[in-house]
Amino acid sequence: MNYVNTTIDIRVLEYQANKLQELISELHNCCKERYSDEAKAFKMPQAELRCLMLFEGHKYLTGIQIAGLLEVAKSRATVIIENLEKKGLVQRSPDPNDARVKLINLTPAGQRKVREIEEFMFELHQQLLGQIDPAQRNGVINALETLRSSMEALKAQLNS
Amino acid sequence: MNYVNTTIDIRVLEYQANKLQELISELHNCCKERYSDEAKAFKMPQAELRCLMLFEGHKYLTGIQIAGLLEVAKSRATVIIENLEKKGLVQRSPDPNDARVKLINLTPAGQRKVREIEEFMFELHQQLLGQIDPAQRNGVINALETLRSSMEALKAQLNS
DNA sequence: TTGACATAGTTCATATTGTTAACTATAATT
């Protein structure tokens, strides 16, 4: 490893770091827009949509669980649940085992809405996949997986 | 192409679409968190940080340009610029060629802040790159590029 | 040249997303 190679290596690293920054930022913007469109399509705030989707694979959730999964304060969860209840998409009932807890579950209307949203999202991602050359699809997915791991590793490192 | 292969193909597509959805959603969450941390680190709202960074490569910007680049309503841009002006990071001056227009540019304090933010972001992405196996770095970047193109192509297709 | 329309920017009302802190009620622990 001589002086010239070291310089080139540093330039490559700089180029790659900048490229990564740019690409991640653009993907993030794309997602933001997509989530905003989705909310408009369903005429519902994004937070409520996200909350509904938490019930995939859960019959009941508590307020604390919802706050944890949405990564928001429990007071925020209270308000989101309240609004979904007003729309008749979820219902609250007391937990027979703990009077502090309220069990929240989807109403039939809520279940229908979740299925609609699932289909919409699945359709969208099928179409996205359709834009990617079949030969590259697995590569893209693996690269995203690598990136996700790296971001999580970095996060863990920075928080310690 | 017989019945069995078609079925398998469909299953692969479903798997990939779901995986893509999951990974993109996780990356998006990671970014959201990162931007929120950045804002905390600089004790400044995210919108103001983003606005400052627009001046990379521009001496002057107008309100309309800023609104366009940030993809927000011009009324929103007015407020962001006002707040940055209060902090002494940008200044507004009349456009000598058009009395409707105000030219906005960084103050020396704003320029220093931009350099700080640039360094912070570059450092972060260098560290992220450091988490990725060197042999995979170009692959990840190329995959992201592919994904970005696909997302933009899909967006264009859906908007037409 | 003047009247119609377009553009830049501001202000205000409103909506959404989110936090922190104080509070009530209940459960668990010592």
Next chain:
DNA sequence: AATTATAGTTAACAATATGAACTATGTCAA
């Protein structure tokens, strides 16, 4: 029984964002 912890609610506030109304210019065509 007293203390502490947990679940949920409420209220005050901050940040992000839009749309409509308004002012002040600029442009263009009859």
